[in-house]
Amino acid sequence: MRLKSTTIETVWVVGNTATIIGRATVNGTDGYTFRLTAVDNGEPGRDDLYGLEVLDPDGNIVGDLTYTPVVLTGGNVQIHK
Secondary structure, eight states, rough: EEEEEEEEEEEEEEEEEEEEEEEETTTEEEEEEEEEEEEOOOOTTOOOOOEEEEEOTTTOOOGGGOOOEEOOOOOOOOOOO
């Protein structure tokens, strides 16, 4: 499956957690929404988390693209205050 963001509607940061909500296409089909969660647990990328929830046009969770925040095995989430 290929998820492509088309619109970012909301971005908010609370403490060390950023949430981004928007609209997307999946495999070229419009009408999907997503919520991305990123957590900055310190430098350099120590136990940072990344999660994604994707809903289809009917509001159902797309299981193949949805997962609760997991620890990144590489990279570094940086939330600037």
